[in-house]
Amino acid sequence: xxxIFSILAxxxxxxxxxxxxxxxxxxxxxxxxxxxxxxxxxxxPKELHLASDGWFGKFDKKQVKRGFEVxxxxxxSCHSLKHVxxxxxxxxxxxxxxxxxxxxxxxxxxxxxxxxEMKDRPGLPADHFPPVVYAGQGHPPDLSLxxxxxxxxxxxxxxxxTGYQAQxxxxxxxxxxxxxxxxxxxxxxxxxxxxxxxxxxxxxxxxTYSDGTNATIxxxxxxxxxFLVWTAEPKLDKRHQVGFWWLGFLIYATILGYLAxxxxxxxxxx
Amino acid sequence: xxxxxxxxxxxKHPFMVWMDEKLPLPRLVYSAVGxxxxxxxxxxxxxxxxxxxxxxxxxxxxTGVILAMHYGGNTQVAFDSxxxxxxxxxxxxxxxxxxxNGASAFFVIVYLHIFRGFYFGSYKAPREMxxxxxxxxxLLMMATAFMGYVLPWGxxxxxxxxxxxxxxxxxxxxxxxxxxxxxxxxxxxxxxLNRFFSLHFLLPFVILGVVILHIWxxxxxxxxxPTGVEVKSESDTLPFYPYFIAKDGWTIxxxxxxxxLFVFFMPNAxxxxxxxxxxxxxxxxxxxxxxxxxxxxxxILRSFTQDWLFIIPAKLMGVLAMFSAILVWFFLPWLDKSxxxxxxxxxxxxxxxxxxxxxxxVLGYCGGMPAEQPYVLVAQIASIYYFLHFLVIVPIVSSIExxxxxxxxxxxxxxxxxxxxxxxxxx
Numbered sequence: 001x002x003x004i005f006s007i008l009a010x011x012x013x014x015x016x017x018x019x020x021x022x023x024x025x026x027x028x029x030x031x032x033x034x035x036x037x038x039x040x041x042x043x044x045p046k047e048l049h050l051a052s053d054g055w056f057g058k059f060d061k062k063q064v065k066r067g068f069e070v071x072x073x074x075x076x077s078c079h080s081l082k083h084v085x086x087x088x089x090x091x092x093x094x095x096x097x098x099x100x101x102x103x104x105x106x107x108x109x110x111x112x113x114x115x116x117e118m119k120d121r122p123g124l125p126a127d128h129f130p131p132v133v134y135a136g137q138g139h140p141p142d143l144s145l146x147x148x149x150x151x152x153x154x155x156x157x158x159x160x161x162t163g164y165q166a167q168x169x170x171x172x173x174x175x176x177x178x179x180x181x182x183x184x185x186x187x188x189x190x191x192x193x194x195x196x197x198x199x200x201x202x203x204x205x206x207x208t209y210s211d212g213t214n215a216t217i218x219x220x221x222x223x224x225x226x227f228l229v230w231t232a233e234p235k236l237d238k239r240h241q242v243g244f245w246w247l248g249f250l251i252y253a254t255i256l257g258y259l260a261x262x263x264x265x266x267x268x269x270x
Numbered sequence: 271x272x273x274x275x276x277x278x279x280x281x282k283h284p285f286m287v288w289m290d291e292k293l294p295l296p297r298l299v300y301s302a303v304g305x306x307x308x309x310x311x312x313x314x315x316x317x318x319x320x321x322x323x324x325x326x327x328x329x330x331x332x333t334g335v336i337l338a339m340h341y342g343g344n345t346q347v348a349f350d351s352x353x354x355x356x357x358x359x360x361x362x363x364x365x366x367x368x369x370x371n372g373a374s375a376f377f378v379i380v381y382l383h384i385f386r387g388f389y390f391g392s393y394k395a396p397r398e399m400x401x402x403x404x405x406x407x408x409l410l411m412m413a414t415a416f417m418g419y420v421l422p423w424g425x426x427x428x429x430x431x432x433x434x435x436x437x438x439x440x441x442x443x444x445x446x447x448x449x450x451x452x453x454x455x456x457x458x459x460x461x462x463l464n465r466f467f468s469l470h471f472l473l474p475f476v477i478l479g480v481v482i483l484h485i486w487x488x489x490x491x492x493x494x495x496p497t498g499v500e501v502k503s504e505s506d507t508l509p510f511y512p513y514f515i516a517k518d519g520w521t522i523x524x525x526x527x528x529x530x531l532f533v534f535f536m537p538n539a540x541x542x543x544x545x546x547x548x549x550x551x552x553x554x555x556x557x558x559x560x561x562x563x564x565x566x567x568x569x570i571l572r573s574f575t576q577d578w579l580f581i582i583p584a585k586l587m588g589v590l591a592m593f594s595a596i597l598v599w600f601f602l603p604w605l606d607k608s609x610x611x612x613x614x615x616x617x618x619x620x621x622x623x624x625x626x627x628x629x630x631x632v633l634g635y636c637g638g639m640p641a642e643q644p645y646v647l648v649a650q651i652a653s654i655y656y657f658l659h660f661l662v663i664v665p666i667v668s669s670i671e672x673x674x675x676x677x678x679x680x681x682x683x684x685x686x687x688x689x690x691x692x693x694x695x696x697x
Contacts, residue, residue, distance in 0.1 A: 002604050003665040010661025013594065014654045016587050020576040021650040024643070034642050055535045083353045141547075145353070148538060149546035191556065232546075235356070235363045242364070243534025250530060254523025257516075264516040268508060269684050270311045 037178040041171050043163075043188040045155035050226050056244070058237050059230055065092045066209050067227025070220045073207045074200050075143060081129040083144035084231050091234060099125050106130050140197070147225070147232035154225045159189040161221035164199035272301065273492070275504040276308045302489060308507035309514050310495035312684050316390070317493065319383035321518040322525050324481060326376035331474050333369040334418075337362075341421065343467030345460045348423035349548045367537035373415050374540045375529045377563035380408060384599075389623050391498055391611030396491040398603040403484040405599045407477055412564070412596075414473040417466040419561055420458070424545030429558045431458040431466070437571075437592075440585040457551060497683045498611030499676055506680035557640045565637030566630050567592050569649040570656065572641050591653070598660040605660065608668035610676065618671040622663050629655045 051060035068089070071081070086103035094102070103123035108130050112119040123130065134140055147153035167186040172179060180186045184194040207215045229236070279300040281287045290297055300306045340359050342351040355362035384404070387393055393401035416434055420427045435453050439445040454461030492501060501507055508514070532539065540562055544555050560568055574588035598605075613620045629652050636649035677683035 002601070003607070006601065006605050006661045006665055009594075009598075010657050013591055013657040013661070016578045016582070016591070017573055017650050017654045017657070019578050020574050020584065021647065021654070023576045024647055024650065028643050028647060031643075033644065083350070083357065088357075145546040149543050151543055153543070239363060239367075239534055239537075243530065246534065247527065247530055250523060250527050254520060254527060257520030257523045261516040261520045264512050268311065268513070270508075 037171065037175040038192055040174065041168070041188055041193060042191060043159075045152050045159040045189060046162075048155040048158045048222065048225060050154055050222075050229060052226070052229050052236055055240065057240060059091075060226065061091075061093055062211060063223050063226045064230045065094075066211065066213060066219075067223035067225070067230070068092060069209055070201075070207050070224040071143070071227055074220075075224065076132065078132060078134055078140040078197075079143045080132040081144050081231060082131060082142050083128065084234075085126060085128050086123060087125040088234055091230075096125075103127060143228060144231050147228040149232075153232065154229045156189065157225040157228055158221050160187060161199075161201050161224070162218060163187045163189040272306070273308045273501060273504075273507065275507075276301070277306050277509065279304075279306060302485065303510055303515075305509045305511045307489065307510035308501070309493050309510050310501055310506055310680050311508045311513075312497065312680050313493060313495050313514075315521070316382070316386040317495075318518055318521045319379050319386060322521065323376065323379045323383055325522055325525070326372060326379055327474065327477060327481065329372045330369065330376060331478070333365050333372060334471070334474065337365050337369055338467075338471060341467075343421070343464050345423060345463050345549070348421060348463060352422040363537075364533065367533045369418075370541060371529065371532045371537060373418065374532070374561070374563065375525070376411065377415070379525075380411065381563075384408065385627065388626070389613040389620075390494060390496060391606065391608075391613065391616075392494045393599075393603045394606065394611050395603065397488075397494060399487040399490075400484060401603060402600060403480055403487055405596065407480050407484060408599075409596060410473055410477045410480065414470060414477065415561065415563065417470040417473070419545075420463065420466045421470060422545060423463060423549045425547040425549055425553075425555050426542050426545040426558070426560075428458055428549035428551065429555055430560055431462060433558055434560075435462075437589045440583065440589040442586070494611065495680060496612055496614060497677055497680060498615065499678075499680055499683070502679045503681065505685075559638055562634070562638060565635070566633035567595055567637070569633040569637030570595050570653045572637070572646065573650045573653040575646060575650075591657070595656060598657075602660065602664070605665045606668045607665070608671060608673065610673040615674040615676055616667075616671060617674060618667050619664075622659060622667060625655070626659050629659070 051058060051063065071079075086099050086106075089099050089102065090096070103125050106123035106127070106129070107120050108123045108127045109118055109120055110127075111117065112121075132140070146157065150156040164185060164187050167180050178193075180194045184196055185198050186194055201217045201220050204214075204216045206217075207220055209215055213219060233239075279290070279294075279297040281290045281296070286296060289295070337355060340351065340355045340362065342348060352366070355366050357363075359365070387401065387404070416430070420431045431453075435449050435458065438452060439449040441448060450456060452462075453459070454465060492507075495501075542559060542561075559565070571588040571592040574584040574591060577584050578587055608616060608619065610616055613623055632652045633649060633656065636645045636652065639645040677686075
């Protein structure tokens with residue numbers, strides 16, 4: 001009896017699915033695969049290799065520091081970095097005095113310890129990077145987590161920063177309605193192809209590196225991408241290091257465990 | 271359960287004798303997971319996943335309780351407190367990555383455990399109750415995992431909560447009020463986040479309770495085995511301690527190696543990048559997808575695109591089907607009438623089993639892809655097979671199939687005849 005009910009239930013679900021399948025197949029036969037301008041012209045990020053890649057990756061601190069300089073001199077005018085504290089910069093080999101100086105240059109809105117009222121004061125090393133007041137349209141995203149908030153984050157940032165170009169004529173021929181709207185900028189590495197941010201890195205030498213590296217656009221884009229990997233995952237070095245030793249221990253313990261198992265089972269058929 | 275030859279706990283130390291009289295907890299442990307539990311000697315490595323699943327539950331509870339000490343269940347602070355754990359809490363990154371990947375590991379193990387049950391007929395009499403409790407555990411795991419994913423309050427958290435609670439609104443008449451009642455509002459917000467946090471903390475302990483029942487029910491008939499032939503004599507079994515402790519034990523090492531590769535070297539490989547963007551109710555992500563372990567069921571949900579015969583709403587059918595996809599497992603012990611348990615001796619069932627494995631993998635792949643062609647068409651075909659498999663094929667196959675001859679006993683399968691006990695079994 002239960003099996004008759006079950007077969008009926010099975011046919012009920014299969015029937016409802018077949019109904020959807022039928023109409024969708026008709027629709028598919030008429031329309032074919034979906035064709036959108038994003039599918040046709042979106043480009044996957046370019047290859048980018050950073051020192052922090054891979055299982056044994058470690059940050060190239062000099063590069064990350066250069067990336068911070070790019071952030072400071074270019075990105076910081078619009079984008080905040082709210083999950084990072086000034087004291088975190090110690091990981092980039094900034095001295096305590098330099099960190100205090102960097103923090104003090106920022107204005108932080110915090111409660112006054114005497115009156116409890118919110119007041120502007122110079123930043124302290126324990127403060128996070130303050131919010132960026134942006135008076136334009138929209139709200140530029142915070143950059144702290146960007147490298148983890150996009151597929152293939154570092155390569156994405158690098159490609160985006162170096163990917164601005166004029167809209168290809170081929171695109172307008174195929175999709176006449178897809179002209180980049182006024183105020184937006186075409187970039188094939190951006191998922192919907194047009195973004196509000198104008199190209200931020202426009203000329204070689206735009207940033208002055210403290211270590212004297214030649215600041216080409218490509219160099220700046222790479223460095224700031226490396227920096228954003230660090231802001232998104234400051235504990236990466238530690239994680240790789242701990243993981244390496246832990247895995248070594250595990251392999252050793254597992255071999256011992258396996259030998260113990262063989263020993264216990266010796267002579268027992270199974 | 272106790273086979274007559276199972277060893278009994280005999281306390282030696284006077285304190286243990288005294289303890290045994292007052293509270294025979296050591297006796298209970300001895301009979302449950304010690305030298306007093308007799309296990310078929312021929313179980314293969316697929317029988318390790320129950321033990322490993324229990325181990326995963328412990329990882330989740332330990333990491334979860336510590337994470338809860340640092341997390342704030344409020345929409346104002348949830349996202350930032352998660353980042354605080356990652357950056358400022360000592361080894362917080364390890365706890366959080368361990369917990370997030372621990373959920374994935376738990377599901378991998380449990381899926382293997384469930385499919386072991388499908389293949390070897392572990393759900394059949396006299397083990398129906400173990401199976402039913404197992405399905406309850408799986409449902410509780412799904413609820414817990416879903417609510418846990420909401421807690422970081424990223425974009426996928428928010429929109430996942432929106433989609434999943436939206437399923438309830440498919441119920442005619444009362445759907446929308448139910449959804450609002452569950453959320454404590456018209457959309458996911460602080461009320462929803464806070465109650466999800468509370469339930470996410472509670473449910474693992476409910477799971478632990480049902481796991482204890484699951485093991486209790488297991489100890490009534492004892493463990494099944496790859497031949498599906500019941501234990502007949504002492505030579506069929508070996509005590510859990512030391513034999514199966516040793517066998518389960520070393521695979522914990524193996525499990526931890528694979529799990530740690532994810533935690534330490536690719537912690538975000540199984541997650542979605544959008545969940546590192548704070549929740550924004552005004553901006554819908556391009557593709558809303560749940561975590562990978564829900565993909566097969568998500569594909570079934572999305573396969574219903576047309577109102578059936580223009581009457582039954584597609585959304586209602588999708589929700590009904592998605593829940594039924596798991597509910598059918600409850601009926602499996604009574605749908606499969608074949609007296610032979612193990613797929614090793616069921617030539618026809620075995621073929622359909624492997625089709626099901628492939629089918630669920632295809633469903634999973636489609637569920638992770640955007641809801642567009644050709645994925646929807648493929649998912650529809652795979653969903654049809656999924657329901658036909660459990661509701662039509664299994665009952666019919668169990669009636670018409672001619673099973674292969676079974677060994678007389680486990681001992682014969684292991685020691686005697688020239689026929690190997692099982693292809694996956696190391697004789």
